[in-house]
Amino acid sequence: MVVSIQVAEKAFGSNGKRAVVLEDIRLDIERGEFLTIIGPSGCGKSTLLKIAAGLDTSYSGSVTVHDRKVTKPGISQGFIFQEHRLFPWMTVEQNIAADLNLRDPGVKAKVQELIDIVRLTGNEKVYPAELSGGMSQRVAIARALLREPEVLLLDEPFGALDAFTRKHLQDVLVDIWQRKKITMILVTHDIDESIYLGTQLAILRAKPGRIQKWMPVGLPFPRNRTSLSFQHIRQKVLEEFEKTEQSVYTEGAGI
Amino acid sequence: MKTAAYVGLSGKEKAAKVKKTRTIPPWLKGFVVPVIILALWQYAGSAGLISETVLPTPLAILASFYELAVSGELADNMKISIARAAGGFLLGGGLGLLFGILVGFSKKTESYLDPSLQMLRTVPHLAVTPLFILWFGFDELSKVLLIALGAFFPIYINTFLGIRGVDAKLFDVARVLEFSWRHQITRLILPAALPNILLGVRLSLGIAWLGLVVAELMGSSAGVGYMIMDARQFSQTEKVFVGIIIFAVVGKLTDSFVRLLERKLLKWRSSFQGTN
Numbered sequence A: 001m002v003v004s005i006q007v008a009e010k011a012f013g014s015n016g017k018r019a020v021v022l023e024d025i026r027l028d029i030e031r032g033e034f035l036t037i038i039g040p041s042g043c044g045k046s047t048l049l050k051i052a053a054g055l056d057t058s059y060s061g062s063v064t065v066h067d068r069k070v071t072k073p074g075i076s077q078g079f080i081f082q083e084h085r086l087f088p089w090m091t092v093e094q095n096i097a098a099d100l101n102l103r104d105p106g107v108k109a110k111v112q113e114l115i116d117i118v119r120l121t122g123n124e125k126v127y128p129a130e131l132s133g134g135m136s137q138r139v140a141i142a143r144a145l146l147r148e149p150e151v152l153l154l155d156e157p158f159g160a161l162d163a164f165t166r167k168h169l170q171d172v173l174v175d176i177w178q179r180k181k182i183t184m185i186l187v188t189h190d191i192d193e194s195i196y197l198g199t200q201l202a203i204l205r206a207k208p209g210r211i212q213k214w215m216p217v218g219l220p221f222p223r224n225r226t227s228l229s230f231q232h233i234r235q236k237v238l239e240e241f242e243k244t245e246q247s248v249y250t251e252g253a254g255i
Numbered sequence B: 001m002k003t004a005a006y007v008g009l010s011g012k013e014k015a016a017k018v019k020k021t022r023t024i025p026p027w028l029k030g031f032v033v034p035v036i037i038l039a040l041w042q043y044a045g046s047a048g049l050i051s052e053t054v055l056p057t058p059l060a061i062l063a064s065f066y067e068l069a070v071s072g073e074l075a076d077n078m079k080i081s082i083a084r085a086a087g088g089f090l091l092g093g094g095l096g097l098l099f100g101i102l103v104g105f106s107k108k109t110e111s112y113l114d115p116s117l118q119m120l121r122t123v124p125h126l127a128v129t130p131l132f133i134l135w136f137g138f139d140e141l142s143k144v145l146l147i148a149l150g151a152f153f154p155i156y157i158n159t160f161l162g163i164r165g166v167d168a169k170l171f172d173v174a175r176v177l178e179f180s181w182r183h184q185i186t187r188l189i190l191p192a193a194l195p196n197i198l199l200g201v202r203l204s205l206g207i208a209w210l211g212l213v214v215a216e217l218m219g220s221s222a223g224v225g226y227m228i229m230d231a232r233q234f235s236q237t238e239k240v241f242v243g244i245i246i247f248a249v250v251g252k253l254t255d256s257f258v259r260l261l262e263r264k265l266l267k268w269r270s271s272f273q274g275t276n
Protein backbone atom coordinates (compact mmCIF):
# COMPACT_ATOMS: atom_id res chain seq x y z
CA MET A 1 0.00 0.00 0.00
CA VAL A 2 1.44 3.36 -0.93
CA VAL A 3 -1.26 5.72 0.15
CA SER A 4 -3.90 5.12 2.76
CA ILE A 5 -6.44 7.84 3.49
CA GLN A 6 -8.86 7.38 6.34
CA VAL A 7 -11.21 10.14 7.32
CA ALA A 8 -13.67 9.21 10.04
CA GLU A 9 -15.09 12.69 10.02
CA LYS A 10 -14.24 16.11 8.63
CA ALA A 11 -16.41 19.05 9.59
CA PHE A 12 -16.25 22.79 9.11
CA GLY A 13 -17.42 25.36 11.64
CA SER A 14 -17.79 24.96 15.39
CA ASN A 15 -20.49 23.67 17.74
CA GLY A 16 -23.40 25.85 16.69
CA LYS A 17 -22.98 25.70 12.91
CA ARG A 18 -21.08 22.49 12.40
CA ALA A 19 -21.31 21.02 8.93
CA VAL A 20 -19.98 17.53 8.32
CA VAL A 21 -18.36 17.49 4.89
CA LEU A 22 -16.67 14.08 4.80
CA GLU A 23 -17.61 10.94 6.70
CA ASP A 24 -16.35 7.40 6.93
CA ILE A 25 -13.90 7.54 4.04
CA ARG A 26 -11.32 4.85 3.44
CA LEU A 27 -9.10 4.93 0.38
CA ASP A 28 -6.22 2.51 -0.09
CA ILE A 29 -4.16 3.00 -3.21
CA GLU A 30 -1.49 0.63 -4.46
CA ARG A 31 1.80 1.85 -5.87
CA GLY A 32 1.57 3.04 -9.45
CA GLU A 33 -2.22 3.19 -9.51
CA PHE A 34 -4.09 6.11 -11.02
CA LEU A 35 -7.10 6.85 -8.84
CA THR A 36 -9.70 9.26 -10.11
CA ILE A 37 -12.27 10.63 -7.68
CA ILE A 38 -15.45 11.93 -9.19
CA GLY A 39 -18.35 13.63 -7.49
CA PRO A 40 -20.75 16.56 -7.72
CA SER A 41 -19.65 20.09 -6.91
CA GLY A 42 -19.38 20.77 -3.20
CA CYS A 43 -19.24 17.12 -2.15
CA GLY A 44 -15.85 17.60 -0.53
CA LYS A 45 -13.39 16.52 -3.23
CA SER A 46 -10.99 19.40 -2.69
CA THR A 47 -11.29 19.00 1.06
CA LEU A 48 -10.37 15.32 0.75
CA LEU A 49 -7.38 16.07 -1.44
CA LYS A 50 -6.14 18.79 0.91
CA ILE A 51 -6.31 16.30 3.76
CA ALA A 52 -4.33 13.81 1.69
CA ALA A 53 -1.72 16.49 0.98
CA GLY A 54 -1.37 17.49 4.61
CA LEU A 55 -2.63 21.00 3.85
CA ASP A 56 -5.61 20.43 6.15
CA THR A 57 -4.99 18.61 9.42
CA SER A 58 -8.13 19.34 11.40
CA TYR A 59 -10.03 16.10 10.89
CA SER A 60 -10.38 12.79 12.65
CA GLY A 61 -8.59 9.98 10.91
CA SER A 62 -5.16 9.54 9.37
CA VAL A 63 -3.27 9.69 6.10
CA THR A 64 -0.19 7.58 5.50
CA VAL A 65 2.21 7.47 2.57
CA HIS A 66 4.56 4.48 2.68
CA ASP A 67 3.47 3.83 6.29
CA ARG A 68 4.59 7.33 7.23
CA LYS A 69 1.93 9.56 8.75
CA VAL A 70 1.30 12.75 6.80
CA THR A 71 1.11 15.69 9.19
CA LYS A 72 2.18 18.56 6.97
CA PRO A 73 2.47 19.30 3.26
CA GLY A 74 5.69 18.38 1.52
CA ILE A 75 7.34 17.46 -1.72
CA SER A 76 6.65 13.73 -1.39
CA GLN A 77 2.95 14.55 -1.85
CA GLY A 78 3.03 16.72 -4.96
CA PHE A 79 -0.02 18.92 -5.37
CA ILE A 80 -1.45 20.48 -8.51
CA PHE A 81 -3.97 23.17 -7.68
CA GLN A 82 -7.10 23.89 -9.65
CA GLU A 83 -5.51 27.19 -10.78
CA HIS A 84 -1.87 26.89 -11.77
CA ARG A 85 -0.54 29.14 -8.98
CA LEU A 86 2.78 29.97 -10.63
CA PHE A 87 5.01 32.68 -9.20
CA PRO A 88 4.44 35.61 -11.59
CA TRP A 89 7.95 37.02 -11.07
CA MET A 90 9.67 33.82 -12.18
CA THR A 91 10.15 32.58 -15.73
CA VAL A 92 9.01 29.11 -16.76
CA GLU A 93 12.31 27.48 -15.82
CA GLN A 94 12.60 29.47 -12.59
CA ASN A 95 9.07 28.46 -11.63
CA ILE A 96 9.87 24.80 -12.16
CA ALA A 97 13.09 25.08 -10.16
CA ALA A 98 11.37 27.37 -7.59
CA ASP A 99 13.58 27.09 -4.50
CA LEU A 100 16.22 24.96 -6.21
CA ASN A 101 19.28 26.52 -7.81
CA LEU A 102 19.10 26.69 -11.58
CA ARG A 103 22.85 27.25 -11.79
CA ASP A 104 23.35 23.73 -10.50
CA PRO A 105 23.88 21.74 -13.72
CA GLY A 106 22.04 18.74 -12.29
CA VAL A 107 18.94 20.81 -11.53
CA LYS A 108 19.20 22.62 -14.84
CA ALA A 109 19.30 19.35 -16.78
CA LYS A 110 16.31 17.91 -14.94
CA VAL A 111 14.33 21.11 -15.44
CA GLN A 112 15.10 21.02 -19.14
CA GLU A 113 14.07 17.37 -19.36
CA LEU A 114 10.73 18.18 -17.72
CA ILE A 115 10.19 21.17 -19.99
CA ASP A 116 10.59 18.80 -22.91
CA ILE A 117 8.24 16.24 -21.34
CA VAL A 118 5.45 18.77 -20.82
CA ARG A 119 6.16 20.06 -24.34
CA LEU A 120 7.17 23.61 -23.47
CA THR A 121 10.57 23.59 -25.16
CA GLY A 122 11.51 27.10 -26.25
CA ASN A 123 9.46 28.80 -23.53
CA GLU A 124 12.07 28.52 -20.78
CA LYS A 125 12.50 32.28 -20.34
CA VAL A 126 8.85 33.29 -20.64
CA TYR A 127 6.92 34.83 -17.71
CA PRO A 128 3.56 33.34 -16.64
CA ALA A 129 1.70 36.48 -17.74
CA GLU A 130 2.54 35.54 -21.33
CA LEU A 131 1.43 31.90 -21.04
CA SER A 132 -1.96 30.43 -21.87
CA GLY A 133 -3.89 28.58 -19.16
CA GLY A 134 -2.89 25.18 -20.52
CA MET A 135 0.78 26.11 -20.73
CA SER A 136 0.70 27.43 -17.16
CA GLN A 137 -0.85 24.22 -15.89
CA ARG A 138 1.89 22.24 -17.64
CA VAL A 139 4.51 24.33 -15.86
CA ALA A 140 2.77 23.57 -12.56
CA ILE A 141 2.88 19.86 -13.38
CA ALA A 142 6.58 20.04 -14.23
CA ARG A 143 7.22 21.92 -10.97
CA ALA A 144 5.64 19.12 -8.97
CA LEU A 145 7.37 16.38 -10.99
CA LEU A 146 10.85 17.87 -10.46
CA ARG A 147 10.53 16.98 -6.77
CA GLU A 148 9.93 13.33 -7.72
CA PRO A 149 6.89 12.92 -5.47
CA GLU A 150 5.70 9.52 -4.31
CA VAL A 151 2.14 10.61 -4.90
CA LEU A 152 0.83 13.34 -7.16
CA LEU A 153 -2.46 14.90 -6.07
CA LEU A 154 -4.35 16.82 -8.73
CA ASP A 155 -7.40 18.95 -7.93
CA GLU A 156 -9.43 19.39 -11.12
CA PRO A 157 -6.25 20.40 -12.91
CA PHE A 158 -7.86 20.77 -16.32
CA GLY A 159 -11.23 22.11 -15.20
CA ALA A 160 -10.70 25.59 -16.59
CA LEU A 161 -9.35 24.53 -19.99
CA ASP A 162 -11.00 24.09 -23.36
CA ALA A 163 -11.72 20.61 -24.70
CA PHE A 164 -8.71 20.44 -27.05
CA THR A 165 -6.17 21.55 -24.47
CA ARG A 166 -7.73 19.28 -21.87
CA LYS A 167 -7.44 16.22 -24.12
CA HIS A 168 -3.84 17.11 -24.89
CA LEU A 169 -2.91 17.52 -21.22
CA GLN A 170 -4.66 14.29 -20.29
CA ASP A 171 -2.41 12.50 -22.77
CA VAL A 172 0.64 14.31 -21.37
CA LEU A 173 -0.37 13.18 -17.88
CA VAL A 174 -0.85 9.54 -18.90
CA ASP A 175 2.51 9.67 -20.64
CA ILE A 176 4.23 10.99 -17.50
CA TRP A 177 2.43 8.50 -15.27
CA GLN A 178 3.59 5.61 -17.43
CA ARG A 179 7.17 6.89 -17.63
CA LYS A 180 7.67 7.89 -14.02
CA LYS A 181 5.42 5.30 -12.31
CA ILE A 182 4.08 7.90 -9.89
CA THR A 183 0.95 7.11 -7.92
CA MET A 184 -1.72 9.57 -9.00
CA ILE A 185 -4.87 10.78 -7.31
CA LEU A 186 -6.93 13.08 -9.50
CA VAL A 187 -10.17 14.79 -8.58
CA THR A 188 -12.59 15.75 -11.32
CA HIS A 189 -16.24 16.32 -12.10
CA ASP A 190 -15.81 15.18 -15.69
CA ILE A 191 -16.97 11.57 -16.08
CA ASP A 192 -15.06 11.03 -19.34
CA GLU A 193 -11.86 12.30 -17.77
CA SER A 194 -12.20 9.99 -14.78
CA ILE A 195 -12.57 6.95 -17.04
CA TYR A 196 -9.95 8.08 -19.56
CA LEU A 197 -7.26 8.45 -16.90
CA GLY A 198 -8.09 6.18 -13.97
CA THR A 199 -7.10 2.63 -13.26
CA GLN A 200 -9.39 2.93 -10.25
CA LEU A 201 -12.41 5.14 -9.97
CA ALA A 202 -14.12 6.33 -6.80
CA ILE A 203 -17.51 7.98 -6.88
CA LEU A 204 -18.14 10.41 -4.06
CA ARG A 205 -21.65 11.32 -2.98
CA ALA A 206 -22.53 14.55 -1.21
CA LYS A 207 -23.88 15.63 2.18
CA PRO A 208 -21.95 14.21 3.82
CA GLY A 209 -19.22 13.13 1.40
CA ARG A 210 -18.96 9.36 1.38
CA ILE A 211 -17.63 6.87 -1.10
CA GLN A 212 -20.63 5.63 -3.03
CA LYS A 213 -18.81 3.21 -5.29
CA TRP A 214 -15.30 2.06 -5.99
CA MET A 215 -14.64 0.41 -9.32
CA PRO A 216 -11.59 -0.67 -11.27
CA VAL A 217 -11.28 0.57 -14.85
CA GLY A 218 -9.77 -2.42 -16.62
CA LEU A 219 -9.07 -0.75 -19.95
CA PRO A 220 -5.64 -0.84 -21.59
CA PHE A 221 -3.78 2.40 -22.44
CA PRO A 222 -3.96 4.30 -24.73
CA ARG A 223 -7.69 4.48 -24.28
CA ASN A 224 -10.30 5.27 -26.81
CA ARG A 225 -13.29 7.31 -25.71
CA THR A 226 -15.46 5.97 -28.50
CA SER A 227 -14.77 2.30 -27.81
CA LEU A 228 -17.62 0.11 -26.65
CA SER A 229 -15.91 -0.91 -23.41
CA PHE A 230 -15.30 2.76 -22.55
CA GLN A 231 -18.96 3.55 -23.13
CA HIS A 232 -19.96 0.56 -21.04
CA ILE A 233 -18.07 1.87 -18.01
CA ARG A 234 -19.47 5.32 -18.64
CA GLN A 235 -22.93 3.81 -18.48
CA LYS A 236 -22.18 2.20 -15.14
CA VAL A 237 -20.84 5.47 -13.67
CA LEU A 238 -23.91 7.34 -14.84
CA GLU A 239 -26.15 4.74 -13.21
CA GLU A 240 -24.31 5.26 -9.93
CA PHE A 241 -24.83 8.99 -10.24
CA GLU A 242 -28.54 8.49 -10.72
CA LYS A 243 -28.60 6.48 -7.51
CA THR A 244 -26.83 9.27 -5.58
CA GLU A 245 -29.30 11.79 -6.90
CA GLN A 246 -32.20 9.64 -5.78
CA SER A 247 -30.70 9.20 -2.34
CA VAL A 248 -30.19 12.95 -2.03
CA TYR A 249 -33.80 13.53 -3.03
CA THR A 250 -35.20 11.00 -0.58
CA GLU A 251 -33.10 12.39 2.26
CA GLY A 252 -34.14 15.90 1.32
CA ALA A 253 -37.81 14.94 1.35
CA GLY A 254 -37.72 14.26 5.05
CA ILE A 255 -36.68 17.77 5.99
CA MET B 1 -10.73 32.23 -41.18
CA LYS B 2 -9.55 33.69 -44.46
CA THR B 3 -11.95 36.62 -44.38
CA ALA B 4 -10.87 37.31 -40.83
CA ALA B 5 -7.26 37.48 -42.00
CA TYR B 6 -8.20 39.96 -44.72
CA VAL B 7 -10.12 42.12 -42.30
CA GLY B 8 -7.12 42.14 -39.99
CA LEU B 9 -4.83 43.19 -42.82
CA SER B 10 -7.00 46.02 -44.08
CA GLY B 11 -7.30 47.20 -40.48
CA LYS B 12 -3.52 47.43 -40.27
CA GLU B 13 -3.30 49.28 -43.57
CA LYS B 14 -5.82 51.79 -42.30
CA ALA B 15 -3.78 52.34 -39.17
CA ALA B 16 -0.67 52.91 -41.27
CA LYS B 17 -2.49 55.50 -43.38
CA VAL B 18 -3.72 57.36 -40.31
CA LYS B 19 -0.16 57.43 -38.97
CA LYS B 20 1.19 58.87 -42.20
CA THR B 21 -1.15 61.85 -42.12
CA ARG B 22 -0.03 62.82 -38.58
CA THR B 23 3.72 63.35 -38.66
CA ILE B 24 4.42 64.67 -35.14
CA PRO B 25 6.00 61.85 -33.11
CA PRO B 26 4.43 61.47 -29.65
CA TRP B 27 7.58 62.40 -27.68
CA LEU B 28 7.65 65.75 -29.47
CA LYS B 29 4.07 66.59 -28.55
CA GLY B 30 5.06 67.25 -24.95
CA PHE B 31 7.43 70.02 -26.05
CA VAL B 32 4.89 72.07 -27.98
CA VAL B 33 3.33 73.96 -25.06
CA PRO B 34 6.62 74.75 -23.22
CA VAL B 35 8.27 76.04 -26.37
CA ILE B 36 5.36 78.40 -27.09
CA ILE B 37 5.44 79.70 -23.50
CA LEU B 38 9.23 80.21 -23.59
CA ALA B 39 9.01 82.10 -26.86
CA LEU B 40 6.29 84.42 -25.53
CA TRP B 41 8.23 84.91 -22.30
CA GLN B 42 11.44 85.80 -24.10
CA TYR B 43 9.58 88.21 -26.34
CA ALA B 44 7.87 89.92 -23.40
CA GLY B 45 11.21 90.30 -21.59
CA SER B 46 13.17 91.58 -24.59
CA ALA B 47 10.43 94.07 -25.43
CA GLY B 48 10.74 95.47 -21.91
CA LEU B 49 7.20 94.51 -20.92
CA ILE B 50 8.38 92.87 -17.67
CA SER B 51 11.08 94.05 -15.28
CA GLU B 52 14.32 91.98 -15.18
CA THR B 53 14.22 91.63 -11.37
CA VAL B 54 10.70 90.24 -11.39
CA LEU B 55 11.01 87.86 -14.31
CA PRO B 56 14.36 87.56 -16.09
CA THR B 57 14.18 86.30 -19.66
CA PRO B 58 14.95 82.64 -20.49
CA LEU B 59 18.19 83.74 -22.17
CA ALA B 60 19.31 85.66 -19.07
CA ILE B 61 18.63 82.59 -16.94
CA LEU B 62 20.60 80.47 -19.41
CA ALA B 63 23.52 82.91 -19.24
CA SER B 64 23.46 82.83 -15.43
CA PHE B 65 23.38 79.04 -15.53
CA TYR B 66 26.42 79.00 -17.81
CA GLU B 67 28.30 81.36 -15.53
CA LEU B 68 27.51 79.29 -12.42
CA ALA B 69 28.47 76.08 -14.18
CA VAL B 70 31.80 77.43 -15.43
CA SER B 71 32.80 78.94 -12.08
CA GLY B 72 32.12 75.58 -10.39
CA GLU B 73 29.78 77.22 -7.88
CA LEU B 74 26.82 75.20 -9.15
CA ALA B 75 28.61 71.85 -8.98
CA ASP B 76 29.83 72.53 -5.44
CA ASN B 77 26.36 73.46 -4.20
CA MET B 78 24.75 70.53 -5.98
CA LYS B 79 27.21 68.09 -4.47
CA ILE B 80 26.33 69.24 -0.98
CA SER B 81 22.59 69.19 -1.64
CA ILE B 82 22.65 65.75 -3.19
CA ALA B 83 24.78 64.38 -0.36
CA ARG B 84 22.25 65.71 2.18
CA ALA B 85 19.27 64.32 0.30
CA ALA B 86 20.96 60.97 -0.27
CA GLY B 87 22.04 60.69 3.36
CA GLY B 88 18.58 61.51 4.65
CA PHE B 89 16.90 59.26 2.13
CA LEU B 90 19.17 56.31 2.85
CA LEU B 91 18.75 56.71 6.60
CA GLY B 92 14.98 57.22 6.58
CA GLY B 93 14.25 54.90 3.67
CA GLY B 94 16.50 52.16 5.05
CA LEU B 95 14.80 52.33 8.43
CA GLY B 96 11.40 52.43 6.72
CA LEU B 97 12.23 49.29 4.78
CA LEU B 98 13.53 47.55 7.88
CA PHE B 99 10.52 48.44 10.03
CA GLY B 100 8.15 47.69 7.17
CA ILE B 101 9.60 44.19 6.88
CA LEU B 102 9.62 43.62 10.66
CA VAL B 103 6.05 44.81 11.12
CA GLY B 104 4.91 43.12 7.92
CA PHE B 105 6.27 39.75 8.96
CA SER B 106 4.93 39.57 12.47
CA LYS B 107 1.54 40.39 13.89
CA LYS B 108 3.22 40.80 17.26
CA THR B 109 5.62 43.55 16.18
CA GLU B 110 2.71 45.12 14.35
CA SER B 111 0.61 45.42 17.49
CA TYR B 112 3.56 46.85 19.42
CA LEU B 113 4.98 49.25 16.85
CA ASP B 114 2.40 50.19 14.26
CA PRO B 115 0.07 52.30 16.48
CA SER B 116 2.97 54.53 17.60
CA LEU B 117 4.32 54.88 14.08
CA GLN B 118 0.88 55.70 12.71
CA MET B 119 0.51 58.35 15.41
CA LEU B 120 3.83 59.93 14.40
CA ARG B 121 2.79 59.82 10.78
CA THR B 122 -0.10 62.20 11.34
CA VAL B 123 2.42 64.95 12.25
CA PRO B 124 3.33 66.81 9.05
CA HIS B 125 7.06 66.32 8.97
CA LEU B 126 7.81 69.89 7.96
CA ALA B 127 5.99 71.11 11.08
CA VAL B 128 8.76 69.74 13.29
CA THR B 129 11.42 71.79 11.49
CA PRO B 130 11.67 74.42 14.28
CA LEU B 131 11.98 71.65 16.86
CA PHE B 132 14.79 69.99 14.92
CA ILE B 133 16.64 73.30 14.66
CA LEU B 134 16.25 73.77 18.43
CA TRP B 135 17.55 70.30 19.14
CA PHE B 136 20.22 69.84 16.52
CA GLY B 137 21.07 73.39 15.50
CA PHE B 138 21.47 74.64 11.95
CA ASP B 139 24.12 72.10 10.98
CA GLU B 140 23.98 68.99 8.83
CA LEU B 141 22.41 66.69 11.42
CA SER B 142 19.12 68.58 11.64
CA LYS B 143 18.82 68.67 7.85
CA VAL B 144 19.57 65.01 7.32
CA LEU B 145 17.19 64.00 10.11
CA LEU B 146 14.41 66.15 8.70
CA ILE B 147 14.82 64.53 5.30
CA ALA B 148 15.02 61.07 6.89
CA LEU B 149 11.82 61.64 8.84
CA GLY B 150 9.96 62.43 5.66
CA ALA B 151 11.48 59.56 3.71
CA PHE B 152 10.65 56.99 6.40
CA PHE B 153 6.88 56.72 6.16
CA PRO B 154 6.17 56.09 2.47
CA ILE B 155 8.62 53.18 2.37
CA TYR B 156 7.48 51.87 5.73
CA ILE B 157 3.80 51.84 4.82
CA ASN B 158 4.25 50.47 1.33
CA THR B 159 6.62 47.72 2.39
CA PHE B 160 4.17 46.71 5.09
CA LEU B 161 1.24 46.72 2.66
CA GLY B 162 3.25 44.82 0.07
CA ILE B 163 4.16 42.06 2.48
CA ARG B 164 0.65 41.75 3.85
CA GLY B 165 -0.72 41.67 0.32
CA VAL B 166 1.10 38.49 -0.71
CA ASP B 167 -1.43 36.01 -2.07
CA ALA B 168 -2.19 33.39 0.60
CA LYS B 169 -2.59 30.83 -2.19
CA LEU B 170 1.08 31.22 -3.07
CA PHE B 171 1.98 30.54 0.57
CA ASP B 172 0.22 27.18 0.20
CA VAL B 173 2.41 26.50 -2.83
CA ALA B 174 5.52 27.39 -0.81
CA ARG B 175 4.41 24.94 1.89
CA VAL B 176 3.80 22.16 -0.63
CA LEU B 177 7.23 22.78 -2.19
CA GLU B 178 8.85 22.90 1.27
CA PHE B 179 10.42 26.34 0.92
CA SER B 180 12.94 27.13 3.64
CA TRP B 181 12.45 30.28 5.69
CA ARG B 182 15.10 32.04 3.66
CA HIS B 183 13.51 31.08 0.36
CA GLN B 184 10.09 32.06 1.59
CA ILE B 185 11.44 35.56 2.11
CA THR B 186 13.70 35.89 -0.93
CA ARG B 187 11.64 34.01 -3.53
CA LEU B 188 8.09 34.68 -2.38
CA ILE B 189 7.54 37.56 -0.01
CA LEU B 190 10.06 40.13 -1.23
CA PRO B 191 9.40 39.67 -4.96
CA ALA B 192 5.66 39.82 -4.33
CA ALA B 193 6.08 42.99 -2.25
CA LEU B 194 8.55 44.61 -4.66
CA PRO B 195 6.01 46.64 -6.67
CA ASN B 196 4.81 48.24 -3.44
CA ILE B 197 8.33 48.74 -2.11
CA LEU B 198 9.41 50.53 -5.27
CA LEU B 199 6.34 52.73 -5.14
CA GLY B 200 7.37 53.59 -1.58
CA VAL B 201 10.88 54.41 -2.80
CA ARG B 202 9.51 56.79 -5.40
CA LEU B 203 7.26 58.57 -2.93
CA SER B 204 10.08 58.74 -0.37
CA LEU B 205 12.48 60.25 -2.85
CA GLY B 206 9.95 62.94 -3.66
CA ILE B 207 9.49 63.77 0.01
CA ALA B 208 13.25 63.66 0.70
CA TRP B 209 13.75 66.23 -2.03
CA LEU B 210 11.01 68.44 -0.60
CA GLY B 211 12.58 68.14 2.87
CA LEU B 212 15.92 69.15 1.41
CA VAL B 213 14.51 72.31 -0.15
CA VAL B 214 12.83 73.33 3.11
CA ALA B 215 15.90 72.53 5.21
CA GLU B 216 18.21 74.52 2.96
CA LEU B 217 15.89 77.49 2.67
CA MET B 218 15.53 77.63 6.47
CA GLY B 219 19.18 78.35 6.81
CA SER B 220 22.42 76.92 5.52
CA SER B 221 25.83 78.04 4.31
CA ALA B 222 26.03 75.84 1.23
CA GLY B 223 23.80 73.92 -1.14
CA VAL B 224 21.38 74.81 -3.91
CA GLY B 225 18.89 76.16 -1.36
CA TYR B 226 21.59 78.41 0.08
CA MET B 227 22.45 79.58 -3.42
CA ILE B 228 18.82 80.58 -3.95
CA MET B 229 18.58 82.47 -0.63
CA ASP B 230 21.88 84.19 -1.27
CA ALA B 231 20.82 85.29 -4.74
CA ARG B 232 17.51 86.55 -3.36
CA GLN B 233 19.35 88.91 -0.96
CA PHE B 234 21.17 90.48 -3.90
CA SER B 235 18.07 90.45 -6.12
CA GLN B 236 19.78 88.14 -8.64
CA THR B 237 16.45 86.74 -9.81
CA GLU B 238 17.96 84.77 -12.69
CA LYS B 239 20.16 82.89 -10.20
CA VAL B 240 17.05 82.09 -8.13
CA PHE B 241 15.50 80.67 -11.28
CA VAL B 242 18.56 78.54 -11.96
CA GLY B 243 18.31 77.08 -8.44
CA ILE B 244 14.61 76.31 -8.81
CA ILE B 245 15.18 74.67 -12.18
CA ILE B 246 18.03 72.58 -10.75
CA PHE B 247 15.76 71.36 -7.94
CA ALA B 248 13.11 70.41 -10.49
CA VAL B 249 15.46 68.68 -12.92
CA VAL B 250 17.32 66.63 -10.32
CA GLY B 251 14.01 65.64 -8.72
CA LYS B 252 12.69 64.52 -12.07
CA LEU B 253 15.90 62.63 -12.89
CA THR B 254 15.82 60.60 -9.66
CA ASP B 255 12.17 59.78 -10.30
CA SER B 256 12.99 58.63 -13.83
CA PHE B 257 15.78 56.49 -12.43
CA VAL B 258 13.39 54.67 -10.09
CA ARG B 259 10.94 54.23 -12.95
CA LEU B 260 13.70 52.66 -14.98
CA LEU B 261 14.49 50.39 -12.06
CA GLU B 262 10.80 49.47 -11.86
CA ARG B 263 10.71 48.58 -15.53
CA LYS B 264 13.78 46.39 -15.16
CA LEU B 265 12.81 44.67 -11.93
CA LEU B 266 9.09 44.34 -12.61
CA LYS B 267 9.23 43.27 -16.22
CA TRP B 268 7.18 40.20 -15.28
CA ARG B 269 4.16 42.41 -14.72
CA SER B 270 1.83 42.80 -17.65
CA SER B 271 -0.47 45.43 -16.23
CA PHE B 272 -2.33 48.05 -18.22
CA GLN B 273 0.16 50.56 -19.61
CA GLY B 274 -2.31 53.24 -20.74
CA THR B 275 -3.76 53.93 -24.20
CA ASN B 276 -2.08 56.03 -26.87
Ligand SMILES: Nc1ncnc2c1ncn2[C@@H]1O[C@H](COP(=O)(O)OP(=O)(O)OP(=O)(O)O)[C@@H](O)[C@H]1O
Pocket: A012, A013, A021, A039, A040, A041, A042, A043, A044, A045, A046, A047, A048, A189
Ligand atom coordinates in the same frame (compact mmCIF):
# COMPACT_ATOMS: atom_id res chain seq x y z
N1 LIG C 1 -12.78 26.69 4.62
C1 LIG C 1 -14.07 26.26 4.65
N2 LIG C 1 -14.91 26.67 5.63
C2 LIG C 1 -16.19 26.23 5.67
N3 LIG C 1 -16.72 25.41 4.78
C3 LIG C 1 -15.95 24.95 3.78
C4 LIG C 1 -14.57 25.36 3.66
N4 LIG C 1 -14.03 24.77 2.58
C5 LIG C 1 -15.04 24.03 2.05
N5 LIG C 1 -16.17 24.13 2.76
C6 LIG C 1 -17.43 23.44 2.49
O1 LIG C 1 -17.16 22.07 2.33
C7 LIG C 1 -17.92 21.53 1.27
C8 LIG C 1 -16.98 20.82 0.30
O2 LIG C 1 -16.10 21.75 -0.29
P1 LIG C 1 -15.03 21.32 -1.38
O3 LIG C 1 -14.31 22.53 -1.78
O4 LIG C 1 -14.25 20.20 -0.84
O5 LIG C 1 -15.99 20.81 -2.54
P2 LIG C 1 -15.58 20.23 -3.97
O6 LIG C 1 -16.13 18.85 -4.04
O7 LIG C 1 -14.12 20.40 -4.19
O8 LIG C 1 -16.41 21.15 -4.94
P3 LIG C 1 -16.00 21.68 -6.40
O9 LIG C 1 -16.19 20.53 -7.34
O10 LIG C 1 -17.00 22.76 -6.66
O11 LIG C 1 -14.60 22.17 -6.33
C9 LIG C 1 -18.66 22.68 0.64
O12 LIG C 1 -20.01 22.58 1.04
C10 LIG C 1 -18.04 23.90 1.21
O13 LIG C 1 -19.02 24.87 1.44
Ligand SMILES: [Mg+2]
Pocket: A045, A046, A047, A155, A156
Ligand atom coordinates in the same frame (compact mmCIF):
# COMPACT_ATOMS: atom_id res chain seq x y z
MG1 LIG D 1 -12.88 21.65 -5.51
